[in-house]
Amino acid sequence: MNLPSTIQAFVLHFGEMGSRWGINRTVGQIYALLFLSPEPLCADQMVEALDISRSNVSISLRELQAWNLVLLKHLPDDRRDFFTTPGDVWQILRTLAEERKKREVDPTLSVLRAILMEEPQTPQERHAQARMAEMHGLIKQLTTWYDDVKGLETARLAMLLSMGRKISRLVEGADKVVSLGRSRPRRETD
Amino acid sequence: MNLPSTIQAFVLHFGEMGSRWGINRTVGQIYALLFLSPEPLCADQMVEALDISRSNVSISLRELQAWNLVLLKHLPDDRRDFFTTPGDVWQILRTLAEERKKREVDPTLSVLRAILMEEPQTPQERHAQARMAEMHGLIKQLTTWYDDVKGLETARLAMLLSMGRKISRLVEGADKVVSLGRSRPRRETD
DNA sequence: CAGAAATTTCAGAAAATTCTGAAATCTACG
DNA sequence: CGTAGATTTCAGAATTTTCTGAAATTTCTG
Known part of the structure; x- marks a missing residue:
C-alpha cells in the first residue's frame, strides 16, 4: 500500500472498524x-492501492453493491467497471440507516411478531411473551419514527437535528400556542 | 437446550443475530x-439452559458487563452471582445507543479530527481532506443531536418519536405562530 | 465467430474468532 | 488458617471467516 499518509490513515482505520460495522477489513x-x-x-487500481488479490476486490465490490454503498460507472471507450461512492454524505447516511435496519432490526421484528402470535403454554412463557411484547413495542416505535423521518428532505432533517431537545419544549408549548390561536379554552389536564 | 418453544426461538434468534450486532452467539x-x-x-443455570461450557458463560458475562447490559445481583444467603437485565426497555435502548456510539462512532471521530489537523501535501490529499471534513461534519451533527436528546426523560423522548416528521411542519410553522404571539411583523423571507 | 480483456467463481490456504476442559485463583465462613 | 464453593484464566481445539490463485465465464471488438 503506497498512499499519501492521511489517505492511508483513513483507509486503514476503515479496515480496522469494518468488523465492528458488520463488514470486513477489505470491504472497509x-x-x-x-x-x-x-x-x-x-x-485493478484497488488491487494496486490496497495490495490485495483481484478476487478479493471482486467479492468485496459485490458486497458493497449489496449494501448500495457504491455506484457502478462506465467511462467512454473503456470496458472496465469503475466505482464511486455517492457524493452527498446525507445520502450515504440514509443508505446506511436503511441497510442496517434491514439487516439488524427487521429480522428480529419478524421473529417477535411470529412468537407473539403463539399462545403461551406456561406462566414462564406468559412472562417471556410479555417481555417480548415490550421489546416489540419499542422497536415498532423506533421504526415508525424512522420510516416517517426518512422521507424528509435533507434541509428539514438537518433542521430537526439542530433543534435537538429544544423541540421538546416547543412541543409541550405548542398545545398552548395553538389553543390560543384557536381561542379554544384550556382544560385542567392540558 | 431444553426450553419452552417460544423462549427457545427467541434465544436462538439472538444467537444468530449476535454477529450482526457486534457480539457473538453465546453472548446473544x-x-x-x-x-x-x-x-x-x-x-450454572445458563450452562444448563444453553448447553455450553462454564468458562464460556464466564467470558460472555464479562462481555455483557462491559456493555453495561446486565446487572449483578446477590441473593441473601447465597454466594453465587446472579444476573438480570434492566427491566425498562427504554433504559436498555439508552445503554445500547451509548455503547454502540462508543465502539462504532467515537473512534472514527477521533481519527478524523487527527487527520484534519494535518496540512495536505498534494491536491489529492486536499480533496481527500475535504471529503473527510464532510464526513466529520455530518457525524458531529448526529452526535450533537444524540448528546442533546439522550438527556430527555423517557416520556418526552417517546413523544418526540410519536410526532415524527410532523415536528418538521411545527418547526416551520413555529416562527409564524411565535411572531404572531409577539406581534412581530413578518418579513418576506419568513 | 475468434480471441482478447475483464470479471467471477471456487476450492483450499491462512487468519481470526469462539469454545472447551483443566488448572488456578478468589472468597466466605467455620 | 483451611477448605469448600464459586469464578476466572488460559492453552489449545474447533469453528467460522477471510483471502488467494487458478480456472471458468462473460463481454466486447475486430
Whole structure:
C-alpha cells in the first residue's frame, strides 16, 4: 500500500472498524478508498492501492453493491467497471440507516411478531411473551419514527437535528400556542 | 437446550443475530435468556439452559458487563452471582445507543479530527481532506443531536418519536405562530 | 465467430474468532 | 488458617471467516 499518509490513515482505520460495522477489513478499505477518491476507480487500481488479490476486490465490490454503498460507472471507450461512492454524505447516511435496519432490526421484528402470535403454554412463557411484547413495542416505535423521518428532505432533517431537545419544549408549548390561536379554552389536564 | 418453544426461538434468534450486532452467539443467547427470565439467573443455570461450557458463560458475562447490559445481583444467603437485565426497555435502548456510539462512532471521530489537523501535501490529499471534513461534519451533527436528546426523560423522548416528521411542519410553522404571539411583523423571507 | 480483456467463481490456504476442559485463583465462613 | 464453593484464566481445539490463485465465464471488438 503506497498512499499519501492521511489517505492511508483513513483507509486503514476503515479496515480496522469494518468488523465492528458488520463488514470486513477489505470491504472497509475499499469503501474508504472510493469515498476519498476524486474520480471513479477500477478494480485493478484497488488491487494496486490496497495490495490485495483481484478476487478479493471482486467479492468485496459485490458486497458493497449489496449494501448500495457504491455506484457502478462506465467511462467512454473503456470496458472496465469503475466505482464511486455517492457524493452527498446525507445520502450515504440514509443508505446506511436503511441497510442496517434491514439487516439488524427487521429480522428480529419478524421473529417477535411470529412468537407473539403463539399462545403461551406456561406462566414462564406468559412472562417471556410479555417481555417480548415490550421489546416489540419499542422497536415498532423506533421504526415508525424512522420510516416517517426518512422521507424528509435533507434541509428539514438537518433542521430537526439542530433543534435537538429544544423541540421538546416547543412541543409541550405548542398545545398552548395553538389553543390560543384557536381561542379554544384550556382544560385542567392540558 | 431444553426450553419452552417460544423462549427457545427467541434465544436462538439472538444467537444468530449476535454477529450482526457486534457480539457473538453465546453472548446473544445469554442476553436473550436473561431478558426473558422473571428472576435473576446464576451461571450454572445458563450452562444448563444453553448447553455450553462454564468458562464460556464466564467470558460472555464479562462481555455483557462491559456493555453495561446486565446487572449483578446477590441473593441473601447465597454466594453465587446472579444476573438480570434492566427491566425498562427504554433504559436498555439508552445503554445500547451509548455503547454502540462508543465502539462504532467515537473512534472514527477521533481519527478524523487527527487527520484534519494535518496540512495536505498534494491536491489529492486536499480533496481527500475535504471529503473527510464532510464526513466529520455530518457525524458531529448526529452526535450533537444524540448528546442533546439522550438527556430527555423517557416520556418526552417517546413523544418526540410519536410526532415524527410532523415536528418538521411545527418547526416551520413555529416562527409564524411565535411572531404572531409577539406581534412581530413578518418579513418576506419568513 | 475468434480471441482478447475483464470479471467471477471456487476450492483450499491462512487468519481470526469462539469454545472447551483443566488448572488456578478468589472468597466466605467455620 | 483451611477448605469448600464459586469464578476466572488460559492453552489449545474447533469453528467460522477471510483471502488467494487458478480456472471458468462473460463481454466486447475486430
